[in-house]
Amino acid sequence: MTLINYIVTSLLGFIKGLGNSGIFLFQSLFRLPVRPKEAMRLYVRQVYSVGVMSLIIIVVSGAFIGMVLALQGFSILTSYGSETAVGQLLALTLLRELAPVVTGLLFAGRAGSALTAEIGLMKTTEQLSSYEMMGIDPLRRVIAPRLLAGITCMPILSIIFAAVGIWAGMLVSVEWLGVYSGSFWGSMQQAVQFDRDVINGLIKALVFAVAVVWIAVYQGYECQPTSEGIGRATTRTVVLSSLAILALDFLLTAAMFGDF
């Protein structure tokens, strides 16, 4: 009985949380600050904070993943005598899967956790209450710019990740392992379709971006206003975002590429 109680209570709590966070997302997305100049200033500031500041980790990770892919791909493809297809392998793997997924995971760790901690600390130090008492809606002033900045930045970061990965993979396979550059780029050009691979990869990145930023700002806004509460909320952001990205990736991949 206790177990059933626990399961039902947890399930109801989950559904309630999902409903609350859905209302929260809806209310935030359509509430940018009233003055356009101020809205732009807040948005640009957040683009710098969540987007530009995430560039280093995205570029470095993209480069190493591209290099590792090229090495692994070359060693396997060589045994079939088709090492020239390494360009195709690199591009498809990065564009379809690794760029959006790894960017999402890194973005959740770097920007998502920072967003949760920042908003949580604003709550703890009564800054959110202060906005409310001033008659300024914190959803408008604090949450909306962060949501929109995160949602617009992550797909761009994903494109940068894929571009850097392909470039780094090219350096390893063409400059180091001696794959003919014409074959490398030719096989890539032949295999990659703009709508099927590039656009679908971007759609994935956009969906992951919504999930990560939504989870991050909601966890910050709803956290217990204590140092322990902020710590828990930050951990929850990273865990839930990572799980959401992996689950959504499976669903999106099945929908986009499941027509065998």
Place this chain on the structure above:
Amino acid sequence: MEVYIEVNNLSFYRGERAIYEDVTLQIPKGKITAVMGPSGVGKTTLLRLIGGQVLPDAGTVIVDGVNIGEASRRQLFEARRKMGMLFQSGALFSDMSVFENVALPLREFTPFDATMIRDIVLMKLQSVGLRGAADLMPSELSGGMARRAALARAIALDPDLVMYDEPFAGQDPISKGVLVDLIKQLNSAANITSVLVSHDVEESLSIADHVCLLSGGKVILAGTPEEVRASTDERVVQFLQGQSDGPVPFHYPAMSYQEQLLERE
């Protein structure tokens, strides 16, 4: 007496614990009302109920004719624009300088140009003695300075109602004196309704026109400072004289001290 805030049969619970049970009180317009009582009695909660940050479980809170519990989000934000609140921690926005903190409500809700806003901000900062600290960030201020900067922000729009949550805590004697004068001046010059939550008996009674003493989730006395001073109610006397023994327990409810010390697993 014209009433600005009317609290009728208010009940408010935190979990199982009743903070207020069937409380009725009135806050007069244009006067300074001091809300006093022991720690944990719910003084800050009362300010949050007036501001609509928490809603009553029963009863009504009516501020300037607006029933806060039934107001829509939009009505609530409109009502709050006529209120200024000084938080206990100051709650300055940590990503803005002192100047920007005070300028924010002016930029949001007035059509004034940058020069006008600058002048108003400097005037407000001058009144709290922080004009020279306009360019400092909140992290560079002491606790007392942060509270004064927050007060300048709370009065930036010349609100009809200002709520002060422990304004004297952590202030040095000079700042305390300046704050007492400032609250008094604000009230008389601009006919502001002030609600002052404080433990500082002498400072509060010296400037208040009306006092509400809370204890055990009830209003135990509402009247003028003279009436409070003349009261023979044991709870009032205990609070005013700071006695540990009396009807208001100092200790949180617990089992017998002796029994607990002798208790073994």
